[in-house]
Amino acid sequence: MRELFESTIERLLADGSGSETVLASEGGVWSATLWDAIEDSGFTLAAAPESLGGADAGWADLYVIARAAGRYAVPLPLSEALLANWLLGSCGLEPQSGSLSFAANAQLTLSAGRVSGVLRDVPWGRHVQTVIAIADNDGVGPSLVVLARSQAQGIEQSLNVAGEPRDTLFFNNAVVVDSAPLPNGLSSEVLHLGGALIRSAQIAGALTRLLEMTSEYAGQRNQFGKPIGAFQAIQQQLAVFAEQTAAANIAAQAAFVQSDRALNWFAIAVAKVSAAEAATQCANIAHAVHGAIGFTQEYALQLYTRRLWAWRGEFGTATRWSQQIGAQVCAVGGDGFWPLLTQDSVSGASA
């Protein structure tokens, strides 16, 4: 399934998600044509069960979609929709067609089919029709709720550093579209964890594109009578860029494969740390190599570097995730460290 996903999504996004689309989106436009094309190809439902119109894809196959969303700087909640419909399916709820996002940071209470509270940092919150989140269901424990954005009583708009909407939505006694208790094995942190997972793949995709652009540019830009890529100082920086990009890619892919059917906390934490660190170093090198042209709005470099600066911190910074991994490592001690690190080595393993 992975190859088919990859070739289809690459073709679709190569046509549909150019600089103009991304820049228009930053100006506040919802890229409806592109969204419709993505939806028509079935990608937003890919993770949903076949019986409910999806492709029943696991995360191992979904990786290429989330990575492509990064590679083409898709100005839409494509990977958000993957996660949302995956979680709906995991909770036995119908997948949602139409534009869809989620809130990992929610203070919501559910009572008698109505919710009140606040959803923070909702990707594309102002644009989407539907948002999912975890609510406190008094007495019953955490529940997944499906909310119509039109039911929000208020909205506080906010943009991340790449100009992507990250909005706060307020609900007051709103009727839920659907809800179900979180099944055993899913923690109320599941959307935070899933958010880190999809961002790690988007970072890997953006880095790969950025590496191509930067290597190409170094081969074309001449100074002192030769391409700047002929200078060893530039070559050595681009080698580091490639190593870091390779690290981010393998870490993200490992997290997706090891999470195929159940999210693997450790692999996702590792992926987010690796991707975030790579993002920081590579954005720095990309700008150094491009010189002044890369500092313009017109040149596409910034579409990627600004997204890297945004995505590396979303759903937990490298420091936050590192601290949590570190606490686990220190808890098991020196002798427990290696067994912890190697626990999910088998092909296709998931926790």
Added chain:
Amino acid sequence: MAINEFTYSGIPAEAEALRAEVREFLAHTLADYPPALRAQSWMGFDASFSKALGAKGWLGMALPREYGGTQAGFFARYVVSEELLAAGAPVSAHWIADRQSGPLINKFGTHAQRDRYLPAICRGESYFCIGMSEPGSGSDLASIRSTAVRDGEGWRVNGQKVWTTNAHHSHYMIALLRTGDKQTARHEGMSQFIVDLRLPGITVRPIRDLAGGEHFNEVFFDDVYLADDALIGSEGKGWEQVTAELAFERSGPERFLSSMALIKTMIDAIGTQPDALQAAEVGRLAARLATLRNMSLAVTAQLASGGQPAWAASCVKDLGNAFEQDIPELAQRLLDIEPRQHGGSDHAQVLAYLTQMAPSFSLRGGTREILRGIIARGLGLR
């Protein structure tokens, strides 16, 4: 795109199944082996330990059964290797033979050569060293001057190798020697030979490293006569053969696990209640290591399917060396414990040893700058 060479590969279940057995063996065999010795990692020499591994069937795992190997495959070999390194087992006696000389002989040798050398390698009884570097030729390996000249049925060797790890403990050297004219054939004029280090005319002199250890050597060849069958592979193909060998040499877990003993003592010294900085840095270290391991496994998957992942191997080694070199510095940043060469805690001793060893990590097996040059070439920049 070169980045696609890194495709995640887990470990096949049959190979992974070995892990528990290896761990148990090491826990038992190395029960009293102290951290200060474990810190030597793959520089620790113990022939009886290597023979014990051979008896277990844990050497020559990627070599054919007919020559004493187990054919268990690259991933099984990987599991055994990383468990040995993680434990800090004394593996240096057989390490080079098992990692690259054996596979090289298997790939390029004649049936008779395989028959002669491989079984003893697989038993952990025959040790090899790598004779590439010379006094005038480090990074610029193609500039070597030691020669092998046709002499009747055999070859006559003159010249000098240097920095040859374990030459003083080894039975054989695989030497890269010039067999053609340097001016007209820089790369084509080199060939590889299996040199029996007991032959007359060979002098091996250990060179003390900065920490006082004797690991590497200078090796002199004074009119050494080699029989015809010392040539391994084809005459004039030495450069290509060396390049193939380097993928094995550069991508394995020894390129990022050299400071493992210190990671363990550091975690124990920090204890179960890390402060915010300690937790963040220990977690970051774990993430870097987990990712390096996945990169290394991706290269292993390529080797297993007959690929030539020289580019990807360079990425693993450069990133891995930076990681293992960071560990002693990290230990100094997270704990107020100074290194001790003698006395002091286990951690202080391991720290002293690895602080001194760390500079070599990004020299041995190819320097940082040379590796990055190879990576840049793969990006189309050279």
